[in-house]
Amino acid sequence: MIHSTQTDDGIIIVRPGVQRLTAVNSKAFKDEIVALIDAGNSEFVIDFTSTTFLDSSGLGALAGVLKKIGHRGDLAVCGLGPDVMQMFTICRMDRVFSIYPDEAAALRALSEKS
DSSP: OOEEEEOTTSOEEEEOOOSEESTTTHHHHHHHHHHHHHTTOOEEEEEOTTOOEEOHHHHHHHHHHHHHHGGGSEEEEEOOOHHHHHHHHHTTGGGTSEEESSHHHHHHHHHHHO
């Protein structure tokens, strides 16, 4: 489901691989990222450029990933379209997640924190 790549800095870039992240596929999304965390990865950029819709289950999966990472790493999200950003705002997740306009900005921010 997800497509992931790793930068030279060890940051994992994850693209959900679906246009709609909902109750139908959010568990698989979370499980695949948790497997990457369990493999020792701790810094992630989730790029939602190709995702046009996200429901509360998708946000819940993302919150679960953030909780799993805990204080050992970091997670940034980027490429939020208007509908996805609206869901982050309505659920006040825009206060929980570090949100960047694009992948380059998110990678810069995580690299500067390291």
